[in-house]
Amino acid sequence: MEQLSSTNRERGIPHQSASACLHFADVAVAYAAGPNGRTMRNGRDLALENITFQLESGQRVAVVGPNGAGKSTLLRLIVGTVQPTQGQVTVFGSKPGQHICIAYVPQRSQIDWSFPATVLDVVMMGRAGQIGLFRRPSAHDKTIVQESLARVNATHLAHKQIGELSGGQQQRVFIARALAQQAELLLLDEPLTGLDVPSQEAIFTILETLRPLGVTVIMATHDLNLAAERFDQIMLLNGQIVAFGPPLAVLAPENLLRAYGGHIHLLPPSGHDQPPVFVKNVET
Secondary structure (H helix, E strand, O other): OOOHHHHHHHOOOOOOOOOOOEEEEEEEEEOOOOOOOOOOEOOEOEEEEEEEEEEOOOOEEEEEOOOOOOHHHHHHHHHOOOOOOEEEEEEOOEOOOOOOOEEEEOOHHHOOOOOOOEHHHHHHHHHHHHHOOOOOOOHHHHHHHHHHHHHOOOHHHOOOEHHHOOHHHHHHHHHHHHHHHOOOEEEEEOOOOOOOHHHHHHHHHHHHOOHHHOOEEEEEOOOHHHHHHHOOEEEEEEOEEEEEEOHHHHOOHHHHHHHHOOOEEEEOOOOOOOOOEEEEEOOO
8 A cells, every 4th residue: 555656557547646646627518418408406506616626635525415416426526437517526636537546435325236356356456457458367456356345344244245244344455455456536425414422433534544645535425414523524515615714614504504594503613713512514
Protein backbone atom coordinates (compact mmCIF):
# COMPACT_ATOMS: atom_id res chain seq x y z
CA MET A 1 0.00 0.00 0.00
CA GLU A 2 2.90 2.36 0.68
CA GLN A 3 3.72 2.36 -3.05
CA LEU A 4 0.17 2.83 -4.28
CA SER A 5 0.80 6.13 -6.14
CA SER A 6 3.70 4.92 -8.25
CA THR A 7 2.03 1.56 -8.87
CA ASN A 8 -1.21 3.07 -10.12
CA ARG A 9 0.63 5.35 -12.52
CA GLU A 10 2.13 2.35 -14.30
CA ARG A 11 -1.32 1.46 -15.67
CA GLY A 12 -4.36 3.52 -16.53
CA ILE A 13 -4.03 7.29 -16.97
CA PRO A 14 -0.80 8.84 -15.65
CA HIS A 15 -1.29 11.50 -13.00
CA GLN A 16 -0.36 15.03 -13.91
CA SER A 17 2.14 16.41 -11.45
CA ALA A 18 0.91 19.34 -9.33
CA SER A 19 -2.71 18.59 -10.27
CA ALA A 20 -5.41 18.36 -7.60
CA CYS A 21 -6.63 14.94 -6.60
CA LEU A 22 -10.15 15.99 -7.61
CA HIS A 23 -11.44 19.10 -9.35
CA PHE A 24 -15.00 20.06 -10.33
CA ALA A 25 -15.41 23.14 -12.54
CA ASP A 26 -18.98 24.49 -12.94
CA VAL A 27 -20.46 21.00 -13.29
CA ALA A 28 -24.14 20.35 -14.00
CA VAL A 29 -26.02 17.10 -14.59
CA ALA A 30 -29.48 17.00 -16.17
CA TYR A 31 -32.06 14.39 -15.25
CA ALA A 32 -32.48 11.72 -17.90
CA ALA A 33 -35.13 12.69 -20.43
CA GLY A 34 -38.52 11.04 -20.05
CA PRO A 35 -41.06 10.10 -22.76
CA ASN A 36 -41.83 13.75 -23.41
CA GLY A 37 -38.13 14.55 -23.83
CA ARG A 38 -37.97 16.34 -20.49
CA THR A 39 -37.89 15.10 -16.94
CA MET A 40 -38.00 17.23 -13.81
CA ARG A 41 -37.78 16.39 -10.12
CA ASN A 42 -38.85 18.70 -7.34
CA GLY A 43 -39.36 21.37 -9.98
CA ARG A 44 -35.78 21.11 -11.26
CA ASP A 45 -34.39 20.09 -14.64
CA LEU A 46 -30.93 19.51 -13.17
CA ALA A 47 -29.85 16.90 -10.62
CA LEU A 48 -26.75 18.99 -9.91
CA GLU A 49 -25.74 22.49 -10.98
CA ASN A 50 -22.95 24.99 -10.40
CA ILE A 51 -20.75 22.40 -8.68
CA THR A 52 -17.23 23.76 -8.26
CA PHE A 53 -14.71 22.54 -5.68
CA GLN A 54 -11.25 21.04 -5.36
CA LEU A 55 -9.72 18.38 -3.11
CA GLU A 56 -6.11 17.56 -2.39
CA SER A 57 -4.80 14.11 -1.54
CA GLY A 58 -5.60 12.85 1.92
CA GLN A 59 -8.70 14.93 2.58
CA ARG A 60 -11.72 13.29 4.22
CA VAL A 61 -15.11 14.64 3.19
CA ALA A 62 -18.65 13.70 4.19
CA VAL A 63 -21.30 14.57 1.60
CA VAL A 64 -24.66 15.20 3.28
CA GLY A 65 -28.07 16.43 2.20
CA PRO A 66 -31.71 15.34 1.89
CA ASN A 67 -32.93 12.58 -0.40
CA GLY A 68 -32.64 13.66 -4.03
CA ALA A 69 -29.85 16.11 -3.20
CA GLY A 70 -27.50 14.53 -5.74
CA LYS A 71 -25.07 12.75 -3.41
CA SER A 72 -24.92 9.51 -5.40
CA THR A 73 -24.80 11.44 -8.68
CA LEU A 74 -21.77 13.36 -7.40
CA LEU A 75 -19.93 10.11 -6.63
CA ARG A 76 -20.81 8.63 -10.01
CA LEU A 77 -19.42 11.71 -11.73
CA ILE A 78 -16.11 11.04 -10.01
CA VAL A 79 -16.16 7.37 -11.03
CA GLY A 80 -17.06 8.35 -14.59
CA THR A 81 -20.30 6.35 -14.90
CA VAL A 82 -22.26 9.63 -15.12
CA GLN A 83 -21.14 12.34 -17.54
CA PRO A 84 -21.60 16.04 -16.80
CA THR A 85 -24.11 17.95 -18.92
CA GLN A 86 -21.78 20.90 -18.60
CA GLY A 87 -18.49 21.65 -16.89
CA GLN A 88 -15.58 19.34 -16.23
CA VAL A 89 -14.50 16.76 -13.67
CA THR A 90 -10.82 15.84 -13.43
CA VAL A 91 -8.93 13.36 -11.26
CA PHE A 92 -5.23 14.14 -10.97
CA GLY A 93 -5.58 16.35 -14.03
CA SER A 94 -7.46 13.96 -16.36
CA LYS A 95 -11.08 12.91 -16.89
CA PRO A 96 -12.17 10.02 -14.64
CA GLY A 97 -12.51 7.56 -17.55
CA GLN A 98 -9.75 4.98 -17.23
CA HIS A 99 -8.26 5.95 -13.89
CA ILE A 100 -7.60 2.87 -11.78
CA CYS A 101 -6.86 4.87 -8.66
CA ILE A 102 -10.60 5.37 -7.92
CA ALA A 103 -12.40 2.81 -5.77
CA TYR A 104 -16.18 2.98 -5.43
CA VAL A 105 -18.23 1.21 -2.76
CA PRO A 106 -21.88 1.53 -3.88
CA GLN A 107 -24.97 1.34 -1.74
CA ARG A 108 -25.61 -2.23 -0.61
CA SER A 109 -29.05 -2.13 -2.27
CA GLN A 110 -27.33 -1.74 -5.66
CA ILE A 111 -25.31 -4.96 -5.38
CA ASP A 112 -26.51 -8.40 -6.48
CA TRP A 113 -25.62 -10.41 -3.40
CA SER A 114 -26.80 -13.63 -5.05
CA PHE A 115 -23.92 -13.49 -7.56
CA PRO A 116 -21.84 -16.66 -7.02
CA ALA A 117 -18.55 -15.11 -5.92
CA THR A 118 -16.43 -15.80 -2.88
CA VAL A 119 -14.92 -13.09 -0.73
CA LEU A 120 -11.53 -13.92 -2.26
CA ASP A 121 -12.99 -13.45 -5.77
CA VAL A 122 -14.46 -10.07 -4.88
CA VAL A 123 -11.26 -8.73 -3.37
CA MET A 124 -9.19 -10.04 -6.30
CA MET A 125 -11.44 -7.96 -8.59
CA GLY A 126 -9.67 -4.98 -7.11
CA ARG A 127 -6.48 -6.12 -8.82
CA ALA A 128 -8.04 -6.23 -12.31
CA GLY A 129 -6.72 -2.82 -13.36
CA GLN A 130 -3.20 -3.74 -12.29
CA ILE A 131 -3.21 -7.24 -13.76
CA GLY A 132 -4.65 -6.34 -17.16
CA LEU A 133 -6.79 -8.44 -19.48
CA PHE A 134 -6.20 -12.15 -20.06
CA ARG A 135 -3.50 -12.41 -17.38
CA ARG A 136 -3.53 -14.55 -14.29
CA PRO A 137 -2.93 -13.03 -10.85
CA SER A 138 0.71 -13.21 -9.87
CA ALA A 139 2.07 -14.23 -6.48
CA HIS A 140 2.41 -10.49 -5.78
CA ASP A 141 -1.29 -9.92 -6.55
CA LYS A 142 -2.30 -12.78 -4.29
CA THR A 143 -0.15 -11.40 -1.48
CA ILE A 144 -1.77 -7.97 -1.78
CA VAL A 145 -5.25 -9.56 -1.65
CA GLN A 146 -4.36 -11.54 1.47
CA GLU A 147 -2.91 -8.43 3.12
CA SER A 148 -6.05 -6.47 2.25
CA LEU A 149 -8.28 -9.13 3.80
CA ALA A 150 -6.12 -9.14 6.92
CA ARG A 151 -6.37 -5.36 7.27
CA VAL A 152 -10.16 -5.53 7.43
CA ASN A 153 -10.13 -8.63 9.67
CA ALA A 154 -11.75 -10.80 7.00
CA THR A 155 -9.11 -13.47 6.31
CA HIS A 156 -11.35 -16.11 7.87
CA LEU A 157 -14.12 -15.20 5.40
CA ALA A 158 -12.03 -15.69 2.24
CA HIS A 159 -13.85 -18.77 0.94
CA LYS A 160 -17.38 -17.81 1.95
CA GLN A 161 -19.93 -16.68 -0.63
CA ILE A 162 -20.35 -12.90 -0.48
CA GLY A 163 -24.12 -13.26 -0.07
CA GLU A 164 -23.69 -15.31 3.11
CA LEU A 165 -22.07 -12.47 5.03
CA SER A 166 -23.61 -9.92 7.37
CA GLY A 167 -23.99 -6.33 6.21
CA GLY A 168 -20.94 -5.20 8.16
CA GLN A 169 -18.82 -8.04 6.79
CA GLN A 170 -19.92 -7.26 3.24
CA GLN A 171 -18.90 -3.62 3.59
CA ARG A 172 -15.51 -4.63 5.02
CA VAL A 173 -14.96 -6.93 2.04
CA PHE A 174 -15.67 -4.11 -0.41
CA ILE A 175 -13.23 -1.89 1.44
CA ALA A 176 -10.71 -4.75 1.19
CA ARG A 177 -11.30 -4.71 -2.57
CA ALA A 178 -10.44 -1.00 -2.58
CA LEU A 179 -7.28 -1.72 -0.57
CA ALA A 180 -6.29 -4.44 -3.04
CA GLN A 181 -6.87 -1.95 -5.84
CA GLN A 182 -4.40 0.36 -4.05
CA ALA A 183 -6.89 3.17 -4.53
CA GLU A 184 -5.90 6.77 -3.93
CA LEU A 185 -9.49 8.04 -4.01
CA LEU A 186 -12.07 6.02 -2.05
CA LEU A 187 -15.77 6.76 -2.57
CA LEU A 188 -18.38 5.26 -0.23
CA ASP A 189 -22.10 5.67 -0.89
CA GLU A 190 -24.11 5.28 2.34
CA PRO A 191 -21.82 2.48 3.59
CA LEU A 192 -23.20 2.52 7.14
CA THR A 193 -26.89 2.08 6.31
CA GLY A 194 -28.35 -0.79 8.31
CA LEU A 195 -25.14 -1.49 10.24
CA ASP A 196 -24.96 -1.73 14.02
CA VAL A 197 -22.60 0.49 16.01
CA PRO A 198 -19.77 -2.09 16.31
CA SER A 199 -19.83 -2.63 12.53
CA GLN A 200 -19.73 1.12 11.94
CA GLU A 201 -16.80 1.47 14.34
CA ALA A 202 -14.94 -1.32 12.53
CA ILE A 203 -15.27 0.52 9.22
CA PHE A 204 -14.00 3.80 10.69
CA THR A 205 -11.06 1.97 12.24
CA ILE A 206 -10.16 0.66 8.80
CA LEU A 207 -10.55 4.10 7.21
CA GLU A 208 -8.25 5.59 9.85
CA THR A 209 -5.44 3.31 8.67
CA LEU A 210 -5.62 5.01 5.26
CA ARG A 211 -4.63 8.43 6.63
CA PRO A 212 -0.87 7.76 6.61
CA LEU A 213 -1.16 6.59 2.99
CA GLY A 214 -2.69 9.88 1.83
CA VAL A 215 -5.87 8.23 0.53
CA THR A 216 -8.69 10.70 -0.11
CA VAL A 217 -12.01 9.50 1.35
CA ILE A 218 -15.41 10.81 0.28
CA MET A 219 -18.47 9.34 2.00
CA ALA A 220 -22.11 10.09 1.25
CA THR A 221 -24.21 9.81 4.40
CA HIS A 222 -27.52 10.94 5.89
CA ASP A 223 -26.09 10.96 9.41
CA LEU A 224 -25.21 14.57 10.22
CA ASN A 225 -23.96 13.78 13.72
CA LEU A 226 -21.57 11.19 12.34
CA ALA A 227 -20.41 13.57 9.61
CA ALA A 228 -19.66 16.25 12.21
CA GLU A 229 -17.79 13.87 14.50
CA ARG A 230 -15.78 11.82 12.00
CA PHE A 231 -14.86 14.02 9.04
CA ASP A 232 -12.47 16.91 8.50
CA GLN A 233 -14.79 18.58 6.01
CA ILE A 234 -18.46 18.42 5.10
CA MET A 235 -20.15 19.18 1.79
CA LEU A 236 -23.79 20.15 2.33
CA LEU A 237 -25.56 19.42 -0.92
CA ASN A 238 -29.04 20.00 -2.28
CA GLY A 239 -28.74 20.17 -6.06
CA GLN A 240 -26.06 22.79 -5.47
CA ILE A 241 -23.33 23.10 -2.87
CA VAL A 242 -25.03 24.88 0.02
CA ALA A 243 -21.82 24.98 2.07
CA PHE A 244 -18.44 23.23 2.06
CA GLY A 245 -15.78 23.36 4.75
CA PRO A 246 -15.19 22.48 8.43
CA PRO A 247 -18.18 20.88 10.20
CA LEU A 248 -18.80 23.75 12.60
CA ALA A 249 -19.11 26.29 9.79
CA VAL A 250 -21.04 24.09 7.36
CA LEU A 251 -23.63 22.83 9.85
CA ALA A 252 -24.66 26.30 10.93
CA PRO A 253 -28.46 26.61 11.35
CA GLU A 254 -28.86 28.96 8.37
CA ASN A 255 -27.14 26.46 6.05
CA LEU A 256 -29.24 23.57 7.33
CA LEU A 257 -32.41 25.59 6.82
CA ARG A 258 -31.42 26.22 3.19
CA ALA A 259 -30.71 22.54 2.60
CA TYR A 260 -33.44 20.82 4.63
CA GLY A 261 -36.10 23.45 5.18
CA GLY A 262 -38.10 22.62 8.31
CA HIS A 263 -37.33 18.91 8.22
CA ILE A 264 -34.54 18.94 10.75
CA HIS A 265 -34.42 19.78 14.46
CA LEU A 266 -31.38 20.84 16.41
CA LEU A 267 -30.35 20.84 20.04
CA PRO A 268 -27.97 23.61 21.16
CA PRO A 269 -24.25 22.76 20.93
CA SER A 270 -22.45 21.60 24.06
CA GLY A 271 -19.76 24.25 23.60
CA HIS A 272 -18.72 27.21 21.46
CA ASP A 273 -16.46 25.04 19.31
CA GLN A 274 -19.02 22.26 18.79
CA PRO A 275 -21.69 21.86 16.09
CA PRO A 276 -25.33 21.47 17.10
CA VAL A 277 -26.76 18.02 17.80
CA PHE A 278 -29.23 16.76 15.20
CA VAL A 279 -32.06 14.99 16.95
CA LYS A 280 -34.40 14.52 14.04
CA ASN A 281 -33.77 14.26 10.33
CA VAL A 282 -36.93 13.65 8.29
CA GLU A 283 -36.08 12.98 4.65
CA THR A 284 -38.22 14.46 1.90
